[in-house]
Amino acid sequence: IVFEQEYPTEAVERKxxxxxxxxxxxxKRLTSFAKITRAAYASGGVTHCLTTRRxxxxxxxIKIFGDEMTGVKFAVARFSSENQRMFLExxxxxxxxxxxxxxxxxxxxxxxxxx
Numbered sequence: 154i155v156f157e158q159e160y161p162t163e164a165v166e167r168k169x170x171x172x173x174x175x176x177x178x179x180x181k182r183l184t185s186f187a188k189i190t191r192a193a194y195a196s197g198g199v200t201h202c203l204t205t206r207r208x209x210x211x212x213x214x215i216k217i218f219g220d221e222m223t224g225v226k227f228a229v230a231r232f233s234s235e236n237q238r239m240f241l242e243x244x245x246x247x248x249x250x251x252x253x254x255x256x257x258x259x260x261x262x263x264x265x266x267x268x
Contacts, residue, residue, distance in 0.1 A: 160191060166205055173212035178255075179221065182247050183208045189243060199239060201232050221248070 161169065163184050170180045187203040194202035207228055214224030222245070229240045 160187070161205060163188065166208070169205055170208055170212060173209050174215070178251060179212070179215070182244070182251060183211060186240075186244055186247055189247075190240065193239075199236050201236055203229075203240075 160166070166184050166187065167180050170183060174180060187205070187208055190199060191202045193199045211224050211228045214227050215221055218224055218227070222241075225244050226237075226241060229237050232240065
């Protein structure tokens with residue numbers, strides 16, 4: 154007998170990852186990362202996708218190595234070189250987009266600030 158299990162919802166996945174990291178931005182990036190790779194896998198764009206277990210591994214790798222990209226790099230090392238490249242490029246893009254969004258939010262004037 155074979156049972157197929159769907160991936161957890163993003164909310165459940167965030168809750169699982171919060172047991173391994175207290176960095177809310179990291180958890181948001183990882184769940185977005187997994188969602189995109191799963192969609193790419195479903196459409197045939199990549200031959201593997203990221204499981205919740207792999208996301209937990211990334212959190213653990215970051216604790217061990219002290220660097221986010223190194224943690225991701227070691228977690229995707231088991232995949233083909235083409236998938237590794239695509240995953241690393243995608244993750245770097247997610248990081249840069251989140252940093253840019255945070256900088257925009259920090260630069261936006263508040264109601265108490267004059268123009």
